Each structure stands twice: as C-alpha cells, then as structure tokens.
Amino acid sequence: MRLSGFNITSLTLGFAFLYLPMVILVVYSFNESRLVTVWTGFSTKWYGELLNNQAFLDAAWVTFKVAVFSSTLATVLGTLAAYALVRGGRFLGRTLFSGMIYAPLVMPEVITGLSLLLLFIGIGLERGVLTIVLAHTTFSMCYVSVVVSSRLVAFDRSLEEAALDLGCSPWGAFRLVTLPIIAPAVISGWLLAFTLSLDDLVIASFTTGPSATTLPIKIFSAVRLGVSPEINALSTLMIAIVTLGVIVASLLSKRNFVHQQQRNTVD
Amino acid sequence: MKRVVVALIPYLWLLGLFLVPFAIVLKISLSDVAMARPPYLPQFSWNEGIGAFLSQLDFENFTFLTTDDLYWKAYLSSLKIAATSTLLTLLIGYPIAYAMARTPEQWRATLMMLVILPFWTSFLIRVYSWMGILSQEGYLNQLLLGLGVISEPLILLNTKIAVYIGIVYTYIPFMILPIYAALHRLDNSLIEAAEDLGCSRAKAFWLVTVPLSRNGIVAGCFLVFIPTLGEFVIPSLLGGSGTLMIGKVLWEEFFNNRDWPVASAVAVVLVLILIIPIVLFQQNQQKQQEAES
Numbered sequence: 119m120r121l122s123g124f125n126i127t128s129l130t131l132g133f134a135f136l137y138l139p140m141v142i143l144v145v146y147s148f149n150e151s152r153l154v155t156v157w158t159g160f161s162t163k164w165y166g167e168l169l170n171n172q173a174f175l176d177a178a179w180v181t182f183k184v185a186v187f188s189s190t191l192a193t194v195l196g197t198l199a200a201y202a203l204v205r206g207g208r209f210l211g212r213t214l215f216s217g218m219i220y221a222p223l224v225m226p227e228v229i230t231g232l233s234l235l236l237l238f239i240g241i242g243l244e245r246g247v248l249t250i251v252l253a254h255t256t257f258s259m260c261y262v263s264v265v266v267s268s269r270l271v272a273f274d275r276s277l278e279e280a281a282l283d284l285g286c287s288p289w290g291a292f293r294l295v296t297l298p299i300i301a302p303a304v305i306s307g308w309l310l311a312f313t314l315s316l317d318d319l320v321i322a323s324f325t326t327g328p329s330a331t332t333l334p335i336k337i338f339s340a341v342r343l344g345v346s347p348e349i350n351a352l353s354t355l356m357i358a359i360v361t362l363g364v365i366v367a368s369l370l371s372k373r374n375f376v377h378q379q380q381r382n383t384v385d
Numbered sequence: 386m387k388r389v390v391v392a393l394i395p396y397l398w399l400l401g402l403f404l405v406p407f408a409i410v411l412k413i414s415l416s417d418v419a420m421a422r423p424p425y426l427p428q429f430s431w432n433e434g435i436g437a438f439l440s441q442l443d444f445e446n447f448t449f450l451t452t453d454d455l456y457w458k459a460y461l462s463s464l465k466i467a468a469t470s471t472l473l474t475l476l477i478g479y480p481i482a483y484a485m486a487r488t489p490e491q492w493r494a495t496l497m498m499l500v501i502l503p504f505w506t507s508f509l510i511r512v513y514s515w516m517g518i519l520s521q522e523g524y525l526n527q528l529l530l531g532l533g534v535i536s537e538p539l540i541l542l543n544t545k546i547a548v549y550i551g552i553v554y555t556y557i558p559f560m561i562l563p564i565y566a567a568l569h570r571l572d573n574s575l576i577e578a579a580e581d582l583g584c585s586r587a588k589a590f591w592l593v594t595v596p597l598s599r600n601g602i603v604a605g606c607f608l609v610f611i612p613t614l615g616e617f618v619i620p621s622l623l624g625g626s627g628t629l630m631i632g633k634v635l636w637e638e639f640f641n642n643r644d645w646p647v648a649s650a651v652a653v654v655l656v657l658i659l660i661i662p663i664v665l666f667q668q669n670q671q672k673q674q675e676a677e678s
Contacts, residue, residue, distance in 0.1 A: 125484035129496075132481035136503055139514035139554070142524055146517065155522050195395045202392035209392065218399040224663050226615020228632045229652045232639060233406035236649075240409055256402040259395065317507050320617050324639075334509050341622065345517045353510040360505050368498060 140357060147350035154345045164351040174336060174352065181316060181333040184247060188254035189311035195255065196262025196311070197304055201292075203263070204270040222257045223264070230257055231324030238325060245327030253325040254315040261314060262307035269303035270296075302371075309367070313360075414446055414649035446650035455634065456651065460658065462629040466545065466620075467613040470552040474609050475602065477553060478560035482601075483594075485561070486568035493569070500558050500565075512551050512622050519547050519623070543625025551619040556612070560605040567601030568594070600673045607666035614662075615655055631655055 121129075146154060150161035168174060202209075203216055222230060234253045238245055277299070281291040297304075319334035326335065333352075340349055450456040485496050503511060518524050519541040526538040541547050571594065579589035595602075617632035624630070631651065639648040 121484070121487060124480075125487050128480035129484045129488070132477070132484070133499060135477075135554070136499070136557070139511070139518060140503075140506070142518065143510070143514045153522075154517055155520070155524060155527065195398055198391050199395035199399075202395065206392055209389075211396070215392070215396055215399070218396075218403050222403060224611050224659065226612070226617075226632060226655060226659070228615055228617050228635045229407075229410070229656065232635065232648060232652055233410045234402065236409045236413060236645070237402070237406040252402060256398070259398070263395075313505055317509065319509055320636075334507070337509055337513070338618075338622075341513050341516065345513075345520065349513065350517075353507070353513065356510060357506055360507075361502070364498070364502055364505055 143350055144354045144357065147347070147354040149347065149350075152347060154347055154350065164347040165355075168348050168351045168355075171348065173331075174333070174348075177331050177333045177336040180247060180330050184250050184254060184322075184330075184332060185312050185315040188251045188258060188315045189308050191251070191255045192259040192262050192311040193304060193308040196259040196307055197266050197300075199259065199263040200266035200270055201296075204267050205275075219260050219263050222260045225257075227318070227320035228324075231321040234321070235324040245325060246329040249325045249327070250322050250330060250332065253321050254311075254318060257321065258311035258314045261310050262304075265307040265310060266300060266303045269300045273299050309363075410649045410652050413646055414653045415444065416646050417445065446646045447654070449647060450650055450654060455629075456631075459629040459631045459634045460654070463614055463616075463631045464658075466548060466552070466628075466630060467610050467616075470549050470556075470613055471606050471610045473549060474553045474557055474560045475606060478557050478605065479564055479602070481557075482561045482564035482568055485565050486571070497562075497565075500561050504558050508555060509618060511555050512619055515547065515551055515554065515623060516542060519550070542623065543627065545624065545628055547623035547625075548620055548628050548630075551623045552609075552613050552616070555619065556609045559608040563604040563608065564598055564601040567598040571597050600669065600676075603669050604666070604673075607662055607669070611659065611662055611666065614659060 146157070147164060148160050148162060149157050150163065151158040199215075199219060203212075203219065206212070231253070234249075234256070235245075238249050238252075243249060277295050278291050281295045282288065286294065317334065318332075319338050322332045323335055323338075326332065337349055337352065340346055481500075485493065485500075488496060516523075520526075521538050521540065521542065523542070525541070526535075529535045530538065575597070576589050576593050579593045580586065584592065615632045616630060617636055620628045620630040620633050621636070624633075632655075635648055635651045635655070638644050638651060
C-alpha cells in the first residue's frame with residue numbers, strides 16, 4: 119500500500135503537533151538566559167541549580183515513595199478485584215462492586231480529591247504521605263483491575279481447572295498457573311499505577327498536608343507564575359526517564375515475542 | 386471461603402475509600418457553612434439519631450447554585466468548552482488515525498507507540514509546555530513576528546483559545562486510538578466496491594468509511610468529553626481568570642473561599658451532569674461488544 123500525499127501530510131503535521139512542544143521544552147532547558155524564551159547560549163546551569171534545590175529533591179523523594187507504595191498496593195488490590203470480578207461468578211453486590219471499579223475511572227479528579235479529603239478529616243487522619251498513598255491506591259487499583267481483567271477474560275479457564283483436578287489447592291493453582299499467565303498484565307498495571315501516581319496533581323493537592331509536598335504540587339505552584347528555566351530542566355529529566363522506560367519496556371516485550379515465536383516454530 | 390476473602394478486601398477498600406467519601410460529600414452539600422472546625426453544620430452524631438439529623442438538612446446550597454450567576458455560567462461554559470474541544474479533537478484526530486491505518490503494516494506498531502508515548506509523560510508538563518509557546522514573548526509570537534505575518538504579538542495565553550489547544554493536545558491520543566482500532570479492521574474491498582459502483586472518492590469515504598468507523602468515533606468523543614468536563618489543570622494554567630470551568634470553580638470554592646458545603650454541592654451537580662454521557666458511553670461499548678461477539 120502506498121501512502122497518498124494527504125496521508126503523509128496528516129501524519130507529519132499530527133506527529134509534529136504531538137512532539138514539537140516537548141522538543142522545544144527540552145531544547146530551551148539548555149538555554150543560558152533566565153528569560154526562558156530568549157536564546158542566549160548553551161548551558162547546563164539550570165540542571166545544576168535544580169540539583170542544589172533541596173525543596174525539589176525532597177518533593178521528588180516524597181513523590182517516589184508515594185508512587186512505589188501506592189502502585190504496589192494498587193496492583194495487589196486491583197488484581198484481586200479483577201480475579202473476583204472475572205472468576206467470582208455471581209455474588210451479592212457484584213453490580214455495586216463493578217460499578218465502584220469503573221466509577222473512579224470517569225470521576226473528575228477534583229471530586230475524588232474533595233471526597234477523600236472530607237473522609238480523612240472526618241475520621242481525623244493526619245494528612246501527609248499516608249493519606250496520599252491511600253488516595254492514589256484507591257483510584258489506580260481501578261485501572262490495574264481493568265488491565266488485568268482484560269487478560270483474565272482472554273485466557274483459557276480449563277488450564278486452571280486442570281491444575282485443580284491434578285491436586286492443586288485454589289491458591290496453588292492461582293500462584294502456579296494463573297499468575298504466570300497474567301503476569302504481563304499485572305506488570306503493565308503496576309507501571310500504569312506508578313505513572314498515574316507520579317503524575318497526579320489534583321488528588322494529591324487535596325489529600326496532602328503541610329508535611330508532604332509532591333513534585334507535581336511543587337511544579338504547579340512554580341509554573342503558575344510563568345515559565346521557569348528550572349522547571350524546563352526538571353521536565354526534560356522526567357521526559358528522558360519516561361522515554362527510556364518505554365523504549366526498554368518495548369524492547370523487552372519484543373524480545374519475549376520473538377522468543378515465543380521461536381518456541382512456537384520449534385514446537 | 387477463600388474466594389470470599391479475595392473479593393472482600395478490594396470490596397471493602399472501595400466501599401470505605403470511594404463510596405463512603407462520596408456519601409460524605411452528599412451529606413456536606415446538604416449542610417450549612419459554619420465558623421467551626423470542620424467548617425459546616427450539622428455534624429452527624431449517633432446520639433441524636435438519624436431523624437434529628439435529617440430534619441436539619443436542607444437544599445439551600447443547591448438553590449444558592451441556581452441564584453448565583455457564577456455557577457450555572459461555569460457549568461454551561463464547561464459544557465461548551467468540552468463539546469467544542471471534543472469536536473476539534475475529532476477533526477484533527479481523525480485524519481491522523483486514518484493515515485495510521487493506511488500505513489504499511491510494519492510501521493503501525495511504531496506509530497502506535499508514538500501516539501501512546503505522550504500519555505506516559507506527565508500531563509502537567511505537557512500542559513506547561515504550551516505556556517512557553519503561547520505567551521506574549523513566546524516562541525509562536527517570535528516566529529510569526531520574525532516571518533512578518535503579524536506586526537503585534539498575539540494574545541493567546543490566558544484565553545479560551547489556549548484552553549482549546551491544551552485540551553486537544555493532551556487528549557488527542559484518546560481520540561486517535563479508538564478510531565484507529567475501528568479503521569484498521571476496515572475491509573478495503575468495501576471501499577473499492579463503492580468506487581467501482583460509481584462513487585467518487587469523497588463519497589465513498591463519507592458513505593462507507595465514516596459509518597464503519599462510527600463506533601470508534603463515538604468512543605473517542607466520549608473519552609475526550611467526559612474527562613474535559615471536570616478539567617482543572619488546563620484552564621488554570623492556560624485559561625487565565627477569564628475562562629470559567631467548573632473544576633476550577635470547585636477548587637477555588639474549596640481552597641480559597643473555604644466554603645465546603647457549596648464546593649460539595651458543586652461536586653454533586655457535576656456528577657449528576659456526568660451520569661448522562663457516562664451511561665451513553667457504556668451503552669455504546671456494550672453494543673460494540675455484542676456486535677463483535
């Protein structure tokens with residue numbers, strides 16, 4: 119199939135639109151001038167300033183902690199929820215349960231944040247890292263559950279039944295048969311939860327207290343006043359990390375795919 | 386027995402951290418603002434009993450929402466902004482999805498990854514990247530002034546135009562992916578048949594391609610419309626004080642005015658408005674699944 123001129127134009131313009139803003143951001147993070155939009159010369163000094171800025175480093179550490187804890191917890195809870203929904207058959211309150219899994223996906227963040235904050239105040243929980251972790255776990259477990267259930271729906275249930283017939287306990291069958299098969303979905307669920315947590319501004323702003331500031335909160339309060347060179351440097355670092363992560367992940371999955379293909383042809 | 390435990394943990398978690406909090410919002414939306422800590426009355430107490438508590442509830446906050454211009458204007462303006470930007474995203478996203486579905490097979494995986502990649506990058510940073518482009522001394526104005534297209538810098542940042550650009554930019558992957566999914570399944574011989582039977586290219590596109598990608602279009606539109614309606618980050622970074630959106634109003638009501646009952650009432654009404662598109666979206670997805678199986 120050959121691409122027509124129209125299609126080439128829309129692809130070029132489309133991807134330019136998607137990537138140009140970020141390319142500009144990256145390029146200008148190496149600008150020497152404090153006036154961000156005026157190029158005066160190449161310099162890495164904003165990266166130096168960033169690394170000397172204790173407030174940013176602290177916020178990055180808080181964000182990282184929150185993301186690790188909440189995504190791990192969300193993966194466990196989300197996988198359990200998916201298993202219950204797909205394999206649990208009919209149980210009392212199943213409709214409510216699946217409703218509660220899907221609702222947070224479409225609920226505006228301002229509402230999720232507000233409602234959780236009101237809960238934490240109501241039960242007198244002091245706000246800080248713990249409350250952000252609880253909040254992030256709640257909405258990202260729903261994403262994990264959706265990703266994992268799509269994998270659970272697709273796989274052959276007789277494999278589990280065979281394991282049970284051959285004397286496995288239900289937990290053994292889950293650990294030895296189900297988990298290895300759904301592992302890719304569980305891993306991508308964890309990655310998704312991790313990114314969502316790293317990224318979240320609104321829910322964290324509502325549920326945090328004075329003791330914990332995350333990176334998005336810090337960035338937001340800095341950029342409200344306008345464009346700043348330190349934030350450009352920080353953004354570049356974050357874009358670099360994500361790009362690297364995605365490339366590594368896609369290479370790994372490609373290698374797995376090739377392995378599988380080879381195994382299939384050998385069989 | 387163990388199965389019950391498996392379902393129970395996430396179930397209880399969501400009850401406690403999703404449903405109960407929402408019930409609290411509902412309750413506070415029916416309370417009065419008060420100079421207290423927390424700043425609303427009545428506070429629920431089991432000693433007085435539910436009857437006494439219920440008798441103190443009122444719909445004052447909801448009537449307040451209808452009397453003060455700010456709120457209904459913000460709801461209307463959010464609906465308008467969400468609808469307009471959904472349409473814009475469709476108009477820009479469709480040709481991209483279409484072209485992706487027409488590229489040779491070996492390119493498609495890479496193009497898909499390129500569409501998804503921005504989604505993994507911070508939303509906040511993607512919105513922020515437009516501040517430098519659109520500001521008065523920004524890159525776009527520099528470029529246009531340099532080319533001599535304009536003689537005065539355009540005012541783009543802190544206008545609705547900037548909000549539209551921000552929404553289209555951040556949500557376009559949600560439009561491209563479902564449309565691409567519908568288009569790449571499309572059987573090319575159908576279009577050839579239409580052309581053989583005397584359709585012009587444009588007519589074949591309009592009569593065959595568009596209807597067959599309808600599900601993708603509908604799904605994409607809802608995926609953009611629903612989250613934009615309650616958007617906060619984009620209007621507050623790009624929209625300036627002139628852009629009214631309900632997510633921003635809720636935030637300001639809560640953090641700046643500290644009026645919790647009104648903020649809660651705003652939230653309840655927003656959920657009620659959202660239920661309609663969400664139910665429609667669900668129905669569309671179900672129909673699609675039934676059609677596929």
